[in-house]
Amino acid sequence: MPIDIAFLAIAEAQQVFHWLPAALELGKRADVRVHVLSPSRLILDLVASYDPEGRLDLIKLRRPSTKPDSLFRLPSRLATLLLNYRAIARFPTLVTTEITSAWLKRVPGFATRLILIKHGAGDRAGGYKQRHADFDLTIVAGEKDRRRMIGYGLCTETNCLVGGYAKFELRAPRRPLFDDDKPVLLYNPHFDPDLSSWVRHGPQVMAALKALQGWNVIIAPHVKLARRIPPIxxxxxxxxxxxxxxxxxxxxxxxxxxxxxxxxxxxxxEFLITPRPCIFLNLDHHDWREDQAFAHWRLGQVIDRADALQGALDRAADLQPGLVAAQEAAMQDSIDLSPVPASQRQAALILDFAQKAQA
Incomplete structure (x- = not known):
């Protein structure tokens, strides 16, 4: 009898790339039926674009919203779970990348086993919430996250496992971003208003970016920030x-x-899969050096004024050779870069768990 595994896609499109490689890998198996559940037709179409052979069973959930469908503005996750509870609860194993689904554990009689693939591999303390403890299995990208999840009491040695970072398998190829040959700086502010360099300091940062000499700039804020602020x-x-x-x-x-x-x-x-210069904006003057939530700031220059950016870029090439070893070590700790593709490792962990749960 085939094993049924459902992937719940109720989060925005950026999270799809974290679970889709494992779903596609499981879809190759004759003894597994893989279902993808989402209230968004656009999300399901995005999934289908990576599944030309149609191995995944795409299921459109009822949509608790009359707003237009969007890759980046999905309806309330909790409302979606409530409206589609019966459709979701019929699956014995459910895989997700968001933690609102942990709410299902509070419904009397809910027997589905929940697997979380943690999206991202960052250091921010906001990545560790009590709801993480409600999942039956958590798959993380690397040993750093596993240590921290266990240290926070959100997982145990047996139900938090390293599966790598499958998103790398779907990454777009390197390509020119501008018509000239100037180097390109990517500015990627976060959405957390207490930590983001843009929320309180956008005008100063933009002034520094406009004044740059010798560089092109891509401003690509986290999509959660992009939908909360006026267009840049x-x-x-x-x-x-x-x-x-x-x-x-x-x-x-x-x-x-x-x-x-x-x-x-x-x-x-994701940037440091190939070691390159990094600059971090500490415009709110955080005391970061002994704080593991800012561990990645040790991998580049940290500046506390936006107008110091040009100087930091001018120094970057000379400083980079001295940072490569730290960047590579941090990457290996954050993301297990095994020769075995992460999609295969995650699929094996999910299948092993699902087989035990369905036995």
Whole structure:
């Protein structure tokens, strides 16, 4: 009898790339039926674009909203779970990348086993919430996250396992982003208002980016930030802005940029799959040096004034050789870069768990 495994896609499109490789890998197996559940037809179409053979069973959930469908503005996750409870609860194993689904555990009689693939590989303390403890199995990208999950008491040695970072398998290829040959700086501010370099300091950062000499700039805020703030505009020919597109989530920019500018986004680890210069904006003067939530700031220059950016970029090439070893070590700790593809490792962990749960 085939094993039924459902992937719940109620989060925005940027999270799809974290679970889709494992779903596609499981879909190759004759003894597994893989179902994808989403209230968004656009999300299901995105999934289908990576599944030309149609191995995945795409299920459109009822949509608790009359707003237009969108890759980046999905209806309330809790409302979606409530409206579709029966359709979701019939599956013995459910895989997700968001933690609102942990609410299902509070419904009397809910017997589905929940698997969380943690999306991202960052250091921010906000990645560790009590709801993480409600999952039956958690798959993380690397040993760093496993240590921290166990240390926070959110997992145990047996139900938190390392599966790598499958998003790398779907990353866009390196390509020119501008018509000239100037190096490209990617600015990637986070959405957390207490940590983001843009929320309180946007005008100063934009002024520094406009004043840059010798660099092109891609401004690609985290899609959660992009939908919460007024659109960012610039008429400077060396600046391009992406407030939310497929390029902003498929690693087009982290693959193709030459230097990274940010604050606390885990996208820095996607950028560092190839060691390159990083600059971090500490415009709120955080006491970061002994704080593991800012561990990635040790992988580049940290500046506390936006107008120090040009100087930091001018120094970047000379400083980078001294940072490569630290960047590579941090990457290996954050993301297990095994020769075995992460999609295969995650699929094996999910299948093993599902077989035991369905036995």
């Amino acid at each position: 505009h610039s008429t400077s020919p060396h600046i391009r802005i992406d407030m939310g597109s497929r390029h902003s989530i498929d690693m087009s920019y982290t693959t193709s940029a030459d230097a990274y500018l940010g604050d606390v986004s885990s996208q820095v680890y």
